Amino acid sequence: MNGADKPSRISHKELFVRKMTRDILSGKLNPGDRLPSERELAAELGIGKTVVHSGYEKLSNMGLVDIKPKSGVFVADYMKTGNIEILNAIVQLSGNELSREVTTGILDLRLAVEGMAFRELCLRRSEEDIAYLKRITGEIRNTADRAGEDELAERFFQWHREICILSGKSILTLFMNTAHDVSIAFWVNYLRMYGITFAIDRLERFIELIEARDGEGAYNLLAKGIDDYLARLENE
Amino acid sequence: MNGADKPSRISHKELFVRKMTRDILSGKLNPGDRLPSERELAAELGIGKTVVHSGYEKLSNMGLVDIKPKSGVFVADYMKTGNIEILNAIVQLSGNELSREVTTGILDLRLAVEGMAFRELCLRRSEEDIAYLKRITGEIRNTADRAGEDELAERFFQWHREICILSGKSILTLFMNTAHDVSIAFWVNYLRMYGITFAIDRLERFIELIEARDGEGAYNLLAKGIDDYLARLENE
DNA sequence: ATAACAGAACTGGTCTGACCAGATTTCATT
């Protein structure tokens, strides 16, 4: 019993994927290692081969394992071949705790992606864009008290994603979504560190700069915020 | 020869996913539309319900559809909620042809990601790194004649990914892999446009700059290359 | 002793049909 009482039952596949992810990411299994065959594993875990196959397929999509058809499944050199979904898996496993390396990496990318979005949006923003951003920012302020930590993090994520959407560069939006889970973990930490009021004030400062079409200003505010966050992380 | 000779038979699931992807991306189906139930579709297409389920699952992973459990499957507002895998799907559907918007978007991101990798690598590169880069570049040159278009594109992709790996910023590598398919499409076009010799010479120029620890130089060469490519694209 | 080669014993890949449980609709009862 229990301990991890999940109201919604966890499927065999989900359990299997988590176990394998943990074993691989923790270093218990090393790149190149051969994994048990689908049949073996199915028998050992008392589940169907189809389930194991589906699980291996998912791990393969993340880049954690390398499936050689009709031959075997091997642990992949995932830091070479994996994709960003691995980050999301890492975050979920470690319960929203981010290592420093992951944090700085993600922030570097965020600066690149969102910085570009800010600059583009400042060039093309309409009055409607400004009104819309003000409206959703107001909504965040109004519901901040009764919103949970995760929900608030989600709202901040959506606010920044909106910048990408409004910028018209749809690639940036797709990228933001790809890094969703890891972003949420970041925002939870951020909001704990700086507090809600400070964070919302910052959103409004961004809106002012966009309204003034000050792309460089918005970029610099973003860059400065990231630097500051990393500096505080160092001093912890 | 050839064109589309696929030796490996295409599975029902693959066919189904492609059809749905095409219908959604082409605008034949619109965000919010309810899709047929798994059973309906299975009967209509003469395949098993599990196959349809698995297909819907894949589409959901890409962010193309929104699965409401026990309720129905709906076309998602994918430009808002989709992730980068959608790009890969777009590329595959259009037979490696890239729209201008996708191309510029991807190149913007590449500049951000690889530019950072070049700068970092110039700071920390060892003699071994240089020797390794020279070796794999030599291999590309030696095999360029007998390699197919796609294989060569893959090798160029791997070369640039190697920059990310050697830079030590593993997040950048993960990002590169996430955009793999779309990058291959880019490199195929690039190699057609500039020719193999020019492209390989350029790799060697990069190595010289890394050896000289000239991070700015490498960044500028990358930026200039991208600008030039986009300019030529305009004039086509 | 060694090389070549059938065939047995693996491997992952695909698909069907059955069953589960939550969501939704229908329709008789109040």
Added chain:
DNA sequence: AATGAAATCTGGTCAGACCAGTTCTGTTAT
């Protein structure tokens, strides 16, 4: 008209059967 139980939808899961390559193994011919 409002209520609520039951029928009928929905996606979610799973086991087992079959397919087709790959790899190992033991025999045979040199």
